[in-house]
Amino acid sequence: MLRLENLSCGYGPVVAVEDVSFDLPERSSLALLGPNGAGKTSTIMAIMGHTTIHGGRILFNDQDITRLPPVKRVDLGIALVPEGRRLFTDLTVEENLTVGGYRLSVQRDKINRQRVYDLFPRLSDRRKQTAGSMSGGEQQMLAMGRALMTEPKLLLIDELSLGLMPKMVDLCFDALAALKQDGVTILLVEQNTTRALDFAENVCVMTSGSLAFSGTSKQAKADENLFDVFISAAHE
Structure with missing residues (x-):
């Protein structure tokens, strides 16, 4: 359903994301993880049409939407739950x-x-x-x-659990699970790594504007070096 091909984007002349590629099949879910400043929000804002594109392409159901206005993307079935x-x-x-x-x-x-x-x-x-x-x-x-x-056919969610009480986090993730069961494709940016890995089938980890890992949640959980990616990036 969604494909990013060597996407580079940012705000004006500033490049925040460089050469990012991944696929998100229809009726699946993907967690986009990484430390603060890794480029996660910039990536989903690019998918919605709110950043400057410096290179690459964004495809939605095989249609090139890289330069499409945000309102047209909504009409195609893409929606955003923004941070804040x-x-x-x-x-x-x-x-x-x-x-x-x-x-x-x-x-x-x-x-x-x-x-x-x-x-x-x-x-x-x-x-x-x-x-x-x-x-x-x-x-x-x-x-x-x-x-x-x-x-929406594709739902983008930026920091679902940020600042919420545990009970509310549970309710929101329960709702996401129901939406996924109904066939909504979900791309989730989430600081709660454990909840994100338990929810999504696929995972991409970003650091410094680039992809550091791409695979299944099962592979991510088994990767002993993945936690080090977060720690090292946080101290750069």
């Missing part, structure tokens, strides 16, 4: 979901909103509550729900 959630804090849960589904018909909006409420019953209970008054975990659920309103 970036909700409209003065709007209610219901209003935030409406923003996420603004390109939908009234009927599709209603159907998708109910699917979000079925996945996250807490959001249904708080549908008239403003996003800014909710807990971090509830806000993360809302950020996921907003992305799901676009009916």
